[in-house]
Structures are given as C-alpha cells and as structure tokens.
Amino acid sequence: MNSMGSPVKQAKRIVLLDSFRGLAIFGILMVNLPLMYQPVTSSLLAEKVQIWPF
Secondary structure, rough: HHHHHHOOOHHHHHHHHHHHHHHHHOOOOOOHHHHHHHOOOOOHHHOOOOOOOO
C-alpha cells in the first residue's frame, strides 16, 4: 500500500496549516448558516432557484 492514503504522523503535521484549514471550514459554516435555518420554501430561495419540480 502506498503512503499517499495513510495519515500523517503527529510530528510531521504543520499546526499553522491545520489552523488555517479549521478557520476556512468555520468560515464556510458561518456563510452557510443563514440558509441552513431558513425553510426551503422561503421567498429568497424560491425566486432564485427552483428547488422542487412542482
């Protein structure tokens, strides 16, 4: 088995890079939160995107 798919050892991890990745995921979550708690049939989504075929 090649080492491309195996996890990286703790000593070889770059902490700053892991922090940036965590901040990026948090940012994506914050941007998507307003859409996650709105109902699917809200007027904002209904005008721009046809979600349901009927």
